[in-house]
Amino acid sequence: MKKIQMVDLKGQYADIKSVVNDSIQEVIENTTFINGPKVHEFQKNLETYLGIKHVIPCANGTDALQIAMMGLGLKPGDEVITADFTFAATVEVIALLNLTPVLVDVDPDTFNIDIEAVKKAITPKTKAIVPVHLFGQCANMEALMALAKAHDIYIIEDNAQGIGAKYTNSKGEKAMSGTIGHVASTSFFPSKNLGCYGDGGAIFTNDDDLAHKLRGIVNHGMYERYHHDVVGVNSRLDSIQAAVLDAKLPHLDHYNNARRSAARKYNKAFTNHPKITTPKTVNGCEGICDTCDCHVFHQYTLKIEHSNRDALAKHLNEKEIPCGVYYPIPLHKQKAYIDSRYQEAHFKVTNQLVQEVISLPMHTELDDEQIEFITKTVIDFVDKK
Numbered sequence: 006m007k008k009i010q011m012v013d014l015k016g017q018y019a020d021i022k023s024v025v026n027d028s029i030q031e032v033i034e035n036t037t038f039i040n041g042p043k044v045h046e047f048q049k050n051l052e053t054y055l056g057i058k059h060v061i062p063c064a065n066g067t068d069a070l071q072i073a074m075m076g077l078g079l080k081p082g083d084e085v086i087t088a089d090f091t092f093a094a095t096v097e098v099i100a101l102l103n104l105t106p107v108l109v110d111v112d113p114d115t116f117n118i119d120i121e122a123v124k125k126a127i128t129p130k131t132k133a134i135v136p137v138h139l140f141g142q143c144a145n146m147e148a149l150m151a152l153a154k155a156h157d158i159y160i161i162e163d164n165a166q167g168i169g170a171k172y173t174n175s176k177g178e179k180a181m182s183g184t185i186g187h188v189a190s191t192s193f194f195p196s197k198n199l200g201c202y203g204d205g206g207a208i209f210t211n212d213d214d215l216a217h218k219l220r221g222i223v224n225h226g227m228y229e230r231y232h233h234d235v236v237g238v239n240s241r242l243d244s245i246q247a248a249v250l251d252a253k254l255p256h257l258d259h260y261n262n263a264r265r266s267a268a269r270k271y272n273k274a275f276t277n278h279p280k281i282t283t284p285k286t287v288n289g290c291e292g293i294c295d296t297c298d299c300h301v302f303h304q305y306t307l308k309i310e311h312s313n314r315d316a317l318a319k320h321l322n323e324k325e326i327p328c329g330v331y332y333p334i335p336l337h338k339q340k341a342y343i344d345s346r347y348q349e350a351h352f353k354v355t356n357q358l359v360q361e362v363i364s365l366p367m368h369t370e371l372d373d374e375q376i377e378f379i380t381k382t383v384i385d386f387v388d389k390k
């Protein structure tokens with residue numbers, strides 16, 4: 006059996022080596038390292054893939070969030086609601102811009118922002134909500150867009166983990182993740198579903214005026230060379246990373262299907278096990294059906310009773326099966342983001358999830374033998390407990 010990796014970037018590269026190498030080589034030969042034609046090509050191709058009017062490439066997914074908030078003109082003191090159970094980048098940029106982060110609990114089944122908790126957190130100062138499409142499944146965008154409309158609030162989708170996922174609303178209409186809110190951000194960090202070979206990110210929007218603002222902000226606030234109209238940042242996707250991404254984009258659906266296929270096999274093995282809770286998908290198919298396109302499984306995350314979770318993680322590592330706990334500490338308990346307004350009673354779900362979640366190896370190169378070994382090792386261990 007091949008050694009199991011949490012993320013197998015080497016195996017993925019082996020398959021597309023000549024295309025990626027040629028694409029990178031072209032940039033080096035042209036010496037168009039910054040804002041070269043590859044960046045523009047990738048931008049256009051991603052716009053077509055997503056069916057969105059504007060993709061604004063930038064340096065990473067964290068910058069993408071920050072620039073989106075700058076572009077929307079959010080001001081110090083404005084409240085921005087986001088999920089307590091996610092990577093810190095989301096709350097970090099809110100705090101950096103002197104906006105007021107308002108963390109709320111998540112749904113225990115989907116791990117995504119809890120709509121009832123959002124409703125309770127809305128005040129006259131609320132200017133934006135940042136749903137994170139955690140682990141590759143969209144948050145409840147229909148409910149969020151309705152709240153946004155009723156309260157005149159912006160929705161910024163943090164799509165770093167969800168690229169390629171489809172969202173289906175209650176009428177059965179589908180839309181790509183990252184194309185539903187007023188603006189969205191994504192990350193091309195190497196381990197993301199569409200990853201480059203360094204740092205990269207992008208912002209998406211259908212709003213022409215906002216797109217224009219964002220294009221200036223990413224480039225020192227310049228709309229005309231050496232004319233700085235607004236305070237901006239230096240956040241560009243470099244051409245070599247764009248070359249990698251442009252070579253990989255045509256494979257994204259195939260990559261996401263490979264992840265779904267692995268998730269289905271995991272689900273099948275764990276189905277109805279009394280001590281293992283498999284990830285829930287909201288479209289009712291439980292992620293097992295062959296046509297499911299709602300979840301892109303950035304992570305495959307189980308819930309295991311707290312008393313066993315850490316022991317299982319240790320056991321898997323002993324068997325050379327990598328695993329991860331995303332995330333081990335709720336954001337409201339992180340030193341940088343502690344706030345006396347938060348009450349523990351409002352974070353019941355996140356406080357429990359941090360004790361129960363465990364993510365198994367998930368990537369595009371997992372084979373059946375590896376999946377069988379992983380599922381058997383997990384089941385044998387929890388059965389003995």
Ligand SMILES: *Cc1c(COP(=O)(O)O)cnc(C)c1O
Nearest residue numbers: 065066067092094137165192194
């Ligand atoms: C990875 C990630 C980010 C940050 O992306 P970077 O490119 O690493 O800056 C932001 N939000 C979420 C949910 C992420 O998973």
